[in-house]
Amino acid sequence: MDQRNHHVDTESLVGVGLYTPAEAARLLRIPAGKIVRWLHGHAVKGKWYDSLWSPQVELGDGKTYLGFRDLMELRTADAFMQAGVSAIMIRRAIVEAQKFIDEERPLSTTRFVTDGRSIFLEIADQTGDAKLLDLFKQQYAFKRIVESSLKGVDFEGIAPIRWWPAGKNQKIVVDPERSFGQPIESDSGVPTAALAAAVAAEGSAEAAARIWQVPVQAVARAVRFESELANAA
Template sequence: MTQAAYGIGIYSAPEAARMVGMGAQTLRRWLLGYDHGRKGEPLRHEQPLWNPQYDPEESEGVLLGFRDLVEARIVNALRSKRIGLQTIRICMERAREIIGQDRPFSTSQFKTDGKNIFLEITRDLDEPQLIDLKRKQGVFRRVVEPSLADLEFGPDGAERWWLLHGKRTIVADPERSFGQPIIAEHGITTARIAEAVKAEGSIESVSKLYEIKPRLIRDALAYQSQLGLRQAA
């Protein structure tokens, strides 16, 4: 974590992938680009979907900032509906032109006016899945909007992500603990809480040790369990 810049957050590709719920190798391909082609034909190089907040040439491995995490979450939501990567690439390029930022999906403008922006950037695209979703009352409302639901935005863009849907107890905040998942009220990482419960043998013991309400410890354990399920999937 020595490369972490204050207020940006820092995540390895495997950490970010677990939080988003996707494969680390796929995430690396989105951030670094990749070569592909049919056997016997020259390879074609695909550029990164966006430039990560940490320069890969200066980092020890692929590192993401908090804004990268949010971009990945929305792109992954689109991919989960089998919308093609090239279509998503075109959408991101058009959104950059409208919003004027390299990571358009994690901006406050996209949060406040995302429906209209998305209608504009998907105009004339003939992606079958995208057309189907439009007929069913909109890709933005059904796919993108849920990915924005637990995010808080400031003037410049996404600032924190509440990690348990509908609760304000577990958060990823780039200005706290390098953006690692923490109990919001106490600033202790959920990973540390899980280790403490394992070592002490009970939630009650850790509650007394750290002076944290048992329900917050349960929420920390619930989030850690979510991460474990995603890793196993």
């Protein structure tokens, strides 16, 4: 499926995913305001900073939405920013990477793991930033940043297709082919938020399991995941 911007109804979002900035913030642990600024650009002291890329989804109602590929790209962009790389340099790296990688969102591809370091090195050399040059000359440092941001991600070819945010053993998956990319308990396919809400309403995991006709273990996994998200907020 074409992963570029989708001006579509919700039926066509199967395989793309649909998230508000608040939902993305909850999953990624990146403030929603930052996400909006990175995707739409912003002004600081009269200076305009362009967006890192355009959001994957546009529903035509003036609101910001993200697709699954936006989530994956944001994880990598944020990992670089945490390491001290500026948003301006990340945007330049994206533009350069697009010339070599046939993806609008190249940071979250397997190709970027192998080619991204040389792209950043060239940009850092052009800017004369000694600190960043040192960071990107250290292959292990670059690899650590990228691999940590892509941890728990399944790929098809070079592109990410699903994410296990708590690890595969916890059986919670974010898959744009299922439930519009909302976190689900993978065996049952029920959204984790729905299972956790059923426990809150019914008073026990056993009651929630009966209502949704799923194993109690599936409910327990969903509740644990939702609790961890809430505690991290």
